[in-house]
Amino acid sequence: MTDDAYRTIVLASDLHPGEEEDKRRESLRETIRNSLSWYADRYDADEVWLGGDIGEVEDVKAWLVEDEHEDAFLPYGFEQVSIAIGDGDVEQSGDGRTGWYNGATDRDSDLLHDLDRSGRVAYGKEITSYGNVGGQSVPIRMKHDPKDLNVDWYTTPRQAEVWGDHHELDDPQILLYGHTHTPYARVLRNSLVIGVGSRFKNYHARDGMPDRSLQVLRMGEDVELYHIDLDADDPEAELFEYQRFSLEDGGFTEKETDHQVPDIEQRFVLPQKYYNLQEEAEQLISEIEREQEELMVVAD
Numbered sequence: 001m002t003d004d005a006y007r008t009i010v011l012a013s014d015l016h017p018g019e020e021e022d023k024r025r026e027s028l029r030e031t032i033r034n035s036l037s038w039y040a041d042r043y044d045a046d047e048v049w050l051g052g053d054i055g056e057v058e059d060v061k062a063w064l065v066e067d068e069h070e071d072a073f074l075p076y077g078f079e080q081v082s083i084a085i086g087d088g089d090v091e092q093s094g095d096g097r098t099g100w101y102n103g104a105t106d107r108d109s110d111l112l113h114d115l116d117r118s119g120r121v122a123y124g125k126e127i128t129s130y131g132n133v134g135g136q137s138v139p140i141r142m143k144h145d146p147k148d149l150n151v152d153w154y155t156t157p158r159q160a161e162v163w164g165d166h167h168e169l170d171d172p173q174i175l176l177y178g179h180t181h182t183p184y185a186r187v188l189r190n191s192l193v194i195g196v197g198s199r200f201k202n203y204h205a206r207d208g209m210p211d212r213s214l215q216v217l218r219m220g221e222d223v224e225l226y227h228i229d230l231d232a233d234d235p236e237a238e239l240f241e242y243q244r245f246s247l248e249d250g251g252f253t254e255k256e257t258d259h260q261v262p263d264i265e266q267r268f269v270l271p272q273k274y275y276n277l278q279e280e281a282e283q284l285i286s287e288i289e290r291e292q293e294e295l296m297v298v299a300d
Contacts, residue, residue: 006220010040013051013178014198017059029062043216046079051178051196052086052144057103083123086144131219133247142176153180154274158281160188183213190251204268208261222246
């Protein structure tokens with residue numbers, strides 16, 4: 001990182017190398033590792049946060065071990081890698097494959113020992129840190145499943161505004177999640193909530209959305225988010241969208257955006273529950289606004 005005023009993190013999730021045929025898996029490991037490193041270098045980032053479901057023991061070794069014989073972790077100058085453990089990282093599949101965390105715990109304790117010994121790899125069900133945004137310290141939390149952050153992948157600002165169970169979003173923070181393969185960043189109440197999307201395949205995506213993506217998060221005076229389309233034919237077109245959020249008056253506000261597909265209903269094929277919640281939210285907001293107007297009339 002060349003500018004101490006900024007902290008920049010490459011965000012990726014749901015790599016799912018096990019979905020590939022074995023003969024392609026080794027080359028895929030190298031491709032993903034080089035991809036993460038390339039974007040870290042391009043955006044001057046020295047951290048990578050992975051949102052879970054990143055493969056088996058050998059996959060994680062491929063991401064993180066530069067030279068296994070020399071125990072050199074974190075290739076290409078990464079200073080820190082943080083991994084939010086996902087359901088796929090702990091599961092035992094029917095074909096005998098095991099997620100990396102269970103595999104490391106059961107059969108390859110050296111991996112966890114080496115990760116811990118490096119002092120530069122954090123892993124757990126939740127990753128927590130703090131970022132400096134405009135001179136204010138802001139919590140950063142990443143979990144694999146958005147429901148563990150008490151949001152859903154299709155929760156909109158209007159829905160969060162009216163439902164009381166989102167009260168924890170009143171304190172400004174940056175929340176990150178994977179699992180759903182749905183890249184979507186928005187402000188919910190006062191918090192910035194970011195669905196990281198998938199390096200393997202984005203789900204529910206409509207035409208115009210990237211099939212595979214990652215993001216770059218930069219914190220400084222504001223928060224900037226670069227959404228990278230990994231299948232863009234032209235490097236100039238790889239920046240799918242850009243968003244800038246400022247922290248003011250106790251909460252985040254989107255200040256600048258270059259959206260290719262701005263509206264969630266244009267981005268994803270949504271479940272019926274989304275439309276039900278959205279309708280209920282609009283009705284409740286209308287009722288609140290009507291009551292406020294009636295109180296103003298009485299006051300006059």
